[in-house]
Amino acid sequence: MRRQVFSLNRSIHRSMVIMLMTGSLLGSGPAALASQSALTPSQNPAQATAAPSATLGQAMGANLAELPQFGQNFSTFRLENGMQVVVIPDHRAPVVTHMVWYKAGAADEKPGISGIAHFLEHLMFKGTKAHPDGEFSKIVASLGGEENAFTTQDYTAYYQRVAKQHLGLMMELEADRMANLQLTDEQVKPELKVILEERAMRIDSNPSALLSESLDAVLYRNHPYGIPVIGWEHEMEQLDRQDAIDWYNEYYTPNNAILIVAGDISEDEVRDLARKTYGKVERRAEPEARIRPHEPPQRTARSLTFTDERVNQASVRQAYGTPSDSTAENGEAQALDLLGYILGSGTNSRLYKTLVIDNKIATSAGAYYQGTGLDDTRMLFYGTPAADHTVGDVLAGIRTEIDKIIKDGVSEEEVARAKRSLLAQTFYAQDNQAALARIVGTALSTGQSLDELRKWPEHLAEVTPEQIKAVADKYLQAHRSVTGYLLPPGASITPSSAQDDKKCSDVDQAIPKAREMSYPKDPPRASQKVPNPQARPQGQPKPKPQAEGTPSAANDKAAPSSATAE
Template identity: 50%
Template sequence: MPRSRFLAPRVLGPALALVLIAAFAAAWFWRDGDGAVSSALQSFRLANGMEVLAIPDHRAPVVTHMVWYRVGAADETPGKTGLAHFLEHLMFKGTAEIAPGQFSRIVSRNGGQDNAFTHYDFTAYFQVIAKDRLPLVMEMEADRMINLELTDAEVLPERDVVMEEQRTRVENSPMSLLQAEMNAALYGDHPYGRDIIGHKEEIDVLTTDDALDFYNRFYTPNNATLIVAGDISLDELRPLAEKYYGSIAQRAPTFERARVPVIWPAEDRRIVRRDDRVQQPTWLRFYPAPDYSNAGAREGAAFDVLAELLGGGQTSRLYRNLVVTQEIAASVGAWYEGSRLDAGKFGLYALPHVGGSLAELEKAIDTEIGLLLADGVSEEELARAKTVIAASAIYARDSQRSMAYAYGEGLMTGLSMADIHEWPDRIRAVTADDVLDAARALLAGVAVTGELLPGEGT
């Protein structure tokens, strides 16, 4: 089976954060077959409730086929954490038509690539393949939507695989352990406060019945969205969607979420973690932030620009002042994580120069934040930040997968097609006053600060 790409909390850093912003912004820049910018996004709904979206790009006879389910790690039953990610693994275990482990091999033999990923708010499966093989992958994906066969012989060994993944990605990663503590402090009892992969002791007792119950409850067409990007039009996609997905009956009610609210910490928190595996100390800070859908168009765009301007790369304020001028940081960055349903966060991270002090570095970062809050930003650095985002979007628009992901993630986390389509216009409209308002809304409040240090203990 393909390597699972579960989306657990990690230090994004400016590079990956900018990729996510660019993919989001690039949705507006989709080009038609002649290379011109196109907004010919088309969608419809099947009679069984499944949403279908076509993103045309006729430059090459290739398509990206994605099925998104509106269920993720934050929707699991208490006591059964890790079930969404576990089922993602099990979806490759076969049906009556496709033997266990053969799904990915069939895709590969036909010149394609496939994978899957789990998020707090969704789970998705995709294939990138030649256009003439699209019916093949649609038939296989539709088959495992309703005909997955699971037995202890398949499920229990795969549970061991997930347990090993938990050990590798969380237990054996001091940074992951620190971030897990920080997320718990930031989000409290909300599911965003725990890792997507789940708690070790709960993963270890997940059963075949648990997986089948989850599958039968959530993997139903009225809880799914089909996105096909590439050499396809809605007229071509509609009959295929009707043939392969339209005949699937709803087997469960459309999922209505009922989550506990996010209650932000009432005061600043500091978490210090020591680990003898750590060679270089790291400083982190998480600020409470609304997600894109709750922030609104203007404020959400301003958060993105603030992250780029403050710590998005080598032209950012923190990098120029702390790495280049003062030479007290080896690396520094900022990001805004807004693609969630219930709440986001704004993050900062920094690594001191070898032998440097985290306390000195933190003081310098706080000074820069204070200057920004007091004096605002210049038109020059504002223009530079927006230019960087726009340039990244131009590169990202050449990727079908980035485009399909941008729309899928946005739709799964409360945005409309119009919200996604208009995002670059909103980035361009951000003013210096908007950025200052965003900084005051985020950076003047409480925060969770983390320190990862060499040495014994945890």
């Protein structure tokens, strides 16, 4: 039985997780989504704590000082083997969401074995002595339940949603494969072909996904976020059973895992069941501290152009490196959330109103901040030119709106509206079991605590217009940009006004010089062996990918990419 595949991006801020899990953006959307290798789940069951009351509207009106509580009934404890357990009560229906999160993702992979985190996620369904290949999924299906699994840069997670009386069985099954996974070459080799075909279908055959990968490779030159979750094909081809076993033994240990149970259950019930199942799993390893290379300061704008015959509509996307929720200074992450909303979220955003409605330069335009991540992440802008306009026009328009905020700031009214929207999304997430489990798991897997999560609405409400202006000035300077152009043959990136008078004048500052990058019309399928001068001997470090043709994870409104995998 094959798992259903969904996709999500590596580091989507809380409000985006909420929208995804409630179904409005399943699989893709303006706020960053892209498929990646099968990279991420996105189920949407029903949820957790009490629904927001009328005080929500009052608190998010003129007075933001008194906010409805978020996550106050969450509880957490640890088993003796080090496994953290979080309980999210919701007694409205006899249903539970059961998730196990491992603090290991693609960015934790050693050089030369990209894709192993996602590959093992697939192999975890191959069975144990007690529950052979395929039995796990058959049991869940026979109970009328749902299941999925997903890999991102920072974590890997496994998910089931069942009637509450089956929670103990889900814990038994998940604990069994945490301790007793059995793999043979006969199981591993066919699954390797599956993930190679997955890459061929989702990335290599999609110009937008290829540009997204390349954009991240150029943005993250020193940090492993520049390597796609699904992996580079020439390294994926060399993955084997031992690579998977080594990854499993190092990271799939209870002291590196988080159990989240949301639903019609009490903390005492979860504690008792967890001790009887997960509590019996011995810790196999002590994972090292997750210390990754940092990006050096970016002092010049970077850009790349991808021209491909399969592209029908030109588009542009532009990324800026930013801190994440876990790495930002006090208040910066919340200010970036609000900045992204004001600039690019929905039809009331500055970019949409100016570029699409007023000036009719673009048919789409937006921006979003990807806040969840163990390390620094990014803010991404995107747009599609209208007829008689170019991606250069769109990019110049985006730059103009950014510069307006850097120079003049934002209004109190804009900030209040953005706060109301983001806070509403956060509080309404409490009406969805899976959304809450996902939010909590993401936060805890990327270096945050439950207390920090509870205080996020309060910290968001405290952000001032001056703080939003400050983060725009600090992180959105033109020299810190990485721009990607996706073009059909013959399309131009030069602004239409500059084409008329043969000069770019002031727009030169907004349009980074782009390198041309081409891709074969019919890329080789993953099953075909393509000579690769960069293929490394087993165990040797991989060469640094070239900026122009290499994929990594990135994503805009419509681009499958490689930030999450299923």
